[in-house]
Amino acid sequence: MSTIDLRGRDLLGIESLTADEIHYILDAVPPFKEISKRDIKKVPTLRGKTIINLFFEPSTRTRTSFEIAGKRLSADVINISVATSSVSKGESLRDTAENLQAMQADVLVVRHSAAGVPHLLARYLPSPVINAGDGAHEHPTQALLDLYTLQEKWGTLTGHTVLIVGDIAASRVARSNMLAMRKLGMQVCVCGPRTMLPIGIEQMGVECTSDFDTAIQGADAVMMLRIQRERHGEVLFPSLQEYSERYCLTSERLRRAKSGVLVMHPGPMNRGVEIAPEVADGLESVILTQVTNGVAVRMALLYLLLGGS
C-alpha cells in the first residue's frame, strides 16, 4: 500500500526524496507520456492552475519543457526570465517571489545560477517550489527524466552502472543523478580530469576516476557533460584539444564499452568537444528520448505536486 503523497510538497532536490518516492514519480509517468503522442496533446487535468517559470539563468530546454508540460495539462503557464542584472534594480529574490505568490501562483519553477536559491524561496512561499537547477547543486527533474529514460530501456534500474563524464565539479545534473542512482541501488562512476572532480565526491557513494578508457568498459550507460566554463572563472585544463583527446566520447572509445550501452547527454551539447557528432546521432544515443521524456516526467510531477485529478 502506497501512502506516498507529494501534494503541496516542494521539489528542491533528489536529496530530500526517498527511493520509494522516486519510484512513485517514475511509475506515474507512462500515462502522461501517452498524452504527448496523441493528435490533440492536451488534457484538462490542471485547468485553472497557474504555473510560473521563474528563470534567473538562460535556459531553452528546461524552460520549454516545463512550459509544454504545464500547457498539455491545461494549466496557465507564465514565463519570467530575469536577467541577473535586474536583481541590481534592488528587488530582492524574496520580494520577487512573494509578488508572484501574491498573484496566486500555484507552483513556482525556479532556476538560478546560485546554489540554494530554491531553498531560500521555499522558506517564504507556501506553494510548491520546483528546483529547475540551482547553481552547481541540483537539477532534480533532469535526474528523474534520466532515470525514466533508463528504466524505459532496461525495465529495471537496480544493479546497473552509469558512468558520468566531464565537468563533475560544476554539474548539478551529475549531483542529482549521483544521489538518485545511489538511492535506487545503481552503481555510479564519475570521470573527468582531476581538476573537475571536487574534493569529497567519493562521500556520495560513487567511484571516481580520470581514466575514461578503462571506466567505459564497465558502464551500462555513459552520460556526457559539457564544460561549464561560466561557473569556474578559471581554466581547469590546458586546452580544448587536450580535453577532447582524453574526455570526448568518440565512436572509437564507444567500441570499448559493452554492447547495448546507452549514450546520454543533458544538453546543451558541444559536438566535437565532449561528444563526437556521430556518437550523438548514433544508435546508442538516447539524447532526444531524454528530451521527449522530460516533458512527460514534468507533467507527472506537476500533477503529483498540484494534486490535479
Next chain:
Amino acid sequence: MDILIRGGRVIDPAQGIDRHLDVWIADGKIMALGPDMRIPSQHAPDDPRPAPHLIEAQGCVVAPGFLDMHVHLREPGFEYKETIATGLAAAAAGGFTAVAAMANTKPVNDTPAVTEFMLRRAAAVGGTRLLPIGAVSVGLAGEELAEIGGMHKAGIVGLSDDGMPVMNPRLMRRAMEYGRMLELPVLSHCEDHRLSSGGVMHEGDVSTALGLIGVPAVAENVMVYRDIQLAELTGAHLHIQHVSTAEAVDLVRRAKEQGITVTAEACPHHFTLTHEAVQGYDTNTKVNPPLRTAADVEAIKAGLQDGTLDVIASDHAPHHVSEKDQDYAAAPAGMIGLETSVGLALRLYHEGILSLSQIVAKYTVYPASILGVPHGTLRVGSNADVTILDPDYTYEVEATTLRSRSKNSPFLGWRLRGAAVATLVSGEVIFERL
C-alpha cells in the same frame, strides 16, 4: 557610591586568585579584595557617606572585565548594520567591558582622524570601552603602510587589515617591523586570496554536496606559516586571528615551542559548529574563515585546552537582514557574536574541556597583555571593570532580545547555559540581567 560585590567566586588569573572573596569598589577603582568584607560606610551609622551598593554574587563568578579583542562595530560608514552605540550595548550585555574594533569601517581606520572619531563616539556613548585597531595598509588595499605612528598616538592598540589579508609578504614584513618599534601587535587574518577566492564555505564533502565553492584549509595554513616566519624574522608580536583549522593550531603550537612571539585566538563558532551547519543554506552560517570539519573543531578545543590558543574572541560581524536574505554565495560573510560568546565558551566548561579559570583567562589577562592595555585584572588600584558570570544561567538566544542592531546569528533558538549577569565599567553597572 561604593560597591560591594559579595559572596562570589573571584577568579582573577592575572593574580592567580580563584576563591570566594568580596570585592570593594570605590571611586571607580578596585579598593580591596577580601573574605567577608565589611567596608567602613557599612558599619559606622554616623558615617556621612552613603551606604554601599550591594551586589549579591552567590553562585556566580566575579571576574575582571572581559575583553573581546575582535569585533566589527561598523561605524563610521555602515551604521545600518551596527553603530558604536548598539555595538557597545551588545558588548555590555555579553559581559564585555572592552572590545577591540577592527579597521574595516568607511572610511577605513587608517588615519588618526578616524581613530579619534571612534574614540570620541565611544566616550560619548559610555559603557564598554572601545579599543581601536588601526589598519596595516592604506584603505586595506595592501599596498602602502597606513599612518601607523599617528594612529598609535591617537590610541590604537594593534594593527590589522582583518578581512582583507595582507597578500604582499614584503608589506607584511614592514608592518611587523614598524609594529614592533611601536610595541603594537600585528593581528593577522590568514587567508591566501588566490586559493580562497570565490569560495563561500569550507571545501570538503559538504561543499561538494551543496554545490558551493569551497575555501580549502590550506588557504589559511600557508598564510599562518608565512606570518610565523615573518614574526621570527622581525621579532614582532604576531597574533593569529580566528584560527579555524587543525593544521593552523599545530603551526602556532610549534612556533610557540620555538619561542617565536605568536599568540592566537579562536572564535566560539569555530569550536561549536562544523561545515554541516551550512546544509539548508542558512546564510547566517556563512563566515570567514568558514566553519570547518569536526576534526578541526576538536583541534581548536585541544588548542584552547593546552594554551596554544590564548584568547576567545567573537569576530562579531553584523550584517543587515537584507544582505543576509540573499543566496548563499551572494550574502556577505560574518555573524554577530558578542552576546553569545560567553554562553558558547561556557559550554566548554560544562563539557569538562576548560576550567572556569582557563575561560576567564582567555577573556581577560591574555587579550589585555596581547594588546598591552591595563585591563583584565582585579588588582587593587586598577579600574573597576568587572564581569559577573552565572555559569548556570540558562536562556534562549532570541533575535528580539539581542542588543546588536543586526541579528545574523546561527545560534538563534539555541538554549545556552551560562551568561554574564552583570557588567561593570569603572565601578558603574552598565548591564544587569534581572
